[in-house]
Amino acid sequence: MVPQLLFLLLSVIALLGAGMLLLRRDPIDGALALVMTMVALAGLYLQLVAPVIAALQVIVYAGAIMVLFLFVTMFVRRSEEHGPLHRNRPVFGVALLVAALLFGLLANVALRADLSSAAAAGSSADLRAIAEQIFSADLFPFELVSVLLLVAMVGVVVLARRGEES
Amino acid sequence: MTLSLFVIALVKVLVTVIAVLTLAALLTWAERKQSAVMQDRIGANRAKIFGVRIIGLWHIIADAVKMMTKEDFVPPYSNRFLHTLAPFLAFFLSLVAFAAIPMGDSIQIAGHTVDMRLAPINIGFLFIFAMTSISVYAVVLGAWSSRNRYATLGGMRAAGQMISYELAMGLSVLGLVMLYGTLDLLQMARAQGGLLWGFLPAWGIFYQPLGFILLLTAIIAETKRAPFDIPEAESEIIGYYLEYSGMKFGMFFMAEFVTTIVAAGLLTTLYFGGFQVPYLLADGFHLPFGLFLGVPSALIPWLQFAAFWFKVVFFCWLLLTIRWTLPRFRYDQLMNLGWKILLPLALVNLLATGAGILLLS
Numbered sequence: 001m002v003p004q005l006l007f008l009l010l011s012v013i014a015l016l017g018a019g020m021l022l023l024r025r026d027p028i029d030g031a032l033a034l035v036m037t038m039v040a041l042a043g044l045y046l047q048l049v050a051p052v053i054a055a056l057q058v059i060v061y062a063g064a065i066m067v068l069f070l071f072v073t074m075f076v077r078r079s080e081e082h083g084p085l086h087r088n089r090p091v092f093g094v095a096l097l098v099a100a101l102l103f104g105l106l107a108n109v110a111l112r113a114d115l116s117s118a119a120a121a122g123s124s125a126d127l128r129a130i131a132e133q134i135f136s137a138d139l140f141p142f143e144l145v146s147v148l149l150l151v152a153m154v155g156v157v158v159l160a161r162r163g164e165e166s
Numbered sequence: 167m168t169l170s171l172f173v174i175a176l177v178k179v180l181v182t183v184i185a186v187l188t189l190a191a192l193l194t195w196a197e198r199k200q201s202a203v204m205q206d207r208i209g210a211n212r213a214k215i216f217g218v219r220i221i222g223l224w225h226i227i228a229d230a231v232k233m234m235t236k237e238d239f240v241p242p243y244s245n246r247f248l249h250t251l252a253p254f255l256a257f258f259l260s261l262v263a264f265a266a267i268p269m270g271d272s273i274q275i276a277g278h279t280v281d282m283r284l285a286p287i288n289i290g291f292l293f294i295f296a297m298t299s300i301s302v303y304a305v306v307l308g309a310w311s312s313r314n315r316y317a318t319l320g321g322m323r324a325a326g327q328m329i330s331y332e333l334a335m336g337l338s339v340l341g342l343v344m345l346y347g348t349l350d351l352l353q354m355a356r357a358q359g360g361l362l363w364g365f366l367p368a369w370g371i372f373y374q375p376l377g378f379i380l381l382l383t384a385i386i387a388e389t390k391r392a393p394f395d396i397p398e399a400e401s402e403i404i405g406y407y408l409e410y411s412g413m414k415f416g417m418f419f420m421a422e423f424v425t426t427i428v429a430a431g432l433l434t435t436l437y438f439g440g441f442q443v444p445y446l447l448a449d450g451f452h453l454p455f456g457l458f459l460g461v462p463s464a465l466i467p468w469l470q471f472a473a474f475w476f477k478v479v480f481f482c483w484l485l486l487t488i489r490w491t492l493p494r495f496r497y498d499q500l501m502n503l504g505w506k507i508l509l510p511l512a513l514v515n516l517l518a519t520g521a522g523i524l525l526l527s
Binding site for chain 2: 028032039051052055056058059062063064067068070071073075127156
C-alpha cells in the first residue's frame with residue numbers, strides 16, 4: 001500500500017514538474033519545475049532499489065546541471081522576457097512533429113523493454129556493478145562520450161572568444 | 167512494523183534531532199564567547215534571569231525570542247513563495263544530512279538490531295553529498311527571490327563557491343572509499359576499529375592525511391564560514407540573506423551551525439574513527455605493552471556514543487577556531503585554491519591511493 005502511494009505521489013510530482021516546465025513563461029520557474037522532476041525521479045529510482053543511481057541523479061542533474069541552468073538564466077535574462085509568448089506557426093508545427101516522433105520512439109522502447117529483467121538488474125545495481133559496466137564492458141563508448149564533451153567545451157570557448165579578437 | 171520498532175525509531179529521531187539542535191544552539195553561544203576570548207573581549211554576558219548570568223548562556227534563549235518576535239518582512243516585488251521556501255530548504259537539507267552519520271555501532275534492543283543512525287543508508291557518503299549539492303538552491307533561491315541586487319550578487323558568489331568546492335570535497339573522500347571498498351559510513355567506521363602497527367588506532371587520518379586536509383578545507387568552504395565567508399561577509403559586501411528578517415533569517419543562521427555539526431560528524435566518521443574509542447575492543451581496553459583493562463559489555467555502546475559526540479564537539483571547536491583565526495580569502499584566491507590547488511591535489515591523492523592499494527595487495 002505505502003509503496004504504491006509513494007510511487008503515485010512521486011510520479012504526480014514528476015509529471016507536474018514536466019508540465020510546469022512546458023507551460024510556465026518565466027524561465028526561472030521552468031528551471032525550478034525541472035529540478036522538481038529530477039528530484040522526484042531520484043525518488044522513483046530509490047523505489048527501484050537503485051540508491052546509487054538516485055544519489056547520482058540528485059548530485060549530477062539536480063545539484064550540478066540545473067544549478068548551472070539557473071545560474072545562466074538569472075544572469076542573462078532580460079526584462080522583456082516577460083512579454084507575450086510568440087506563436088510562430090511553422091516552427092510550432094515542426095516542434096509538434098519532432099515531439100510526436102520522440103514520444104513514439106520512447107513509447108516503443110518502453111513497450112518493448114523486458115521490465116522483469118530490468119527490475120532484477122536494478123536491485124543489484126550497486127556501485128561495483130555500475131563501475132564494472134562503465135570501466136570494463138562499455139569502456140570505449142564511455143571514453144568516447146567524455147572526448148565528445150571535451151570537444152563541445154573547447155568549441156564553446158572558441159565560439160565565445162570569437163567576438164573578442166575582432 | 168511492530169510497536170517496539172516504532173518506539174525505537176521514534177526515540178532515535180527525537181534523540182538525534184534534540185542532540186543536533188541543542189549543539190547548534192550552544193554553538194551560537196560558543197561562537198560569540200570564543201571570538202570574544204580570542205579578541206580579548208568579554209563577550210555576551212548581559213542577559214540575566216533573576217540576576218543569574220551563567221556565563222552568557224541565556225543569550226541563546228534571548229536570541230531565539232528576539233528572532234521569533236521580530237517582524238517577518240517580505241520585500242515587495244519579491245517572489246513570496248520562493249522567498250519563504252529558501253530558509254526552510256536550507257534548514258531541512260542541513261539537518262537531514264545528519265541521518266546518514268552513525269553515532270555508534272549497532273546494538274541489540276529487545277531482540278532487534280538497532281542501527282545507531284537515523285536511516286540505514288548504505289550509500290551514506292553519497293547521500294550527504296547529494297544533500298549539500300541540493301542546498302545550493304536554498305542560497306540561490308533566497309538571493310534571487312529577494313529582488314535585491316546585492317543579495318543576488320551575494321547568492322551568485324555563494325553558489326559559485328559551493329559548486330567549486332563540491333568537486334574537491336567529493337574527490338578528496340574517494341581515496342578513503344577506495345581503501346575501505348564501501349560508501350557505507352557505518353562500515354567505514356567499523357573498519358577503523360583495529361590498530362595500526364600495534365600502537366596507533368587504525369583511523370582514516372593515518373591512511374589518508376592529505377585527504378583529510380583536503381576534505382577539511384573543502385568542507386569549511388561548503389559551510390560558508392571564514393576564511394570562506396565571502397557568501398555572507400555580513401558587514402562588508404553583504405550576502406544572500408540580506409532581505410531576510412526574524413526567524414527566516416534565524417533558520418539560515420541555524421542551518422549554518424547544523425551544517426557545521428554535520429561537517430564535524432562527517433570528518434569524525436571518515437577520518438577519526440567515528441564512534442571508535444581508541445584501544446577499546448569488544449571486551450575492554452587493549453593498551454600497548456600488553457596492558458589490559460576490562461570493560462563490561464553493557465557499557466561499551468555508551469562509551470562509543472560519548473566518544474562520537476566528544477569528537478564532534480572537538481571538530482566544532484576546531485572549525486570555530488579556524489573561523490576566528492584566518493582572514494577572509496579574496497574571490498580570485500578562493501577560485502584558485504579550489505580549482506588549481508585542491509582539485510589537482512585530490513587527484514594526486516586518488517592516484518597515489520590507487521597505486522598504493524595495487525602495490526600492497
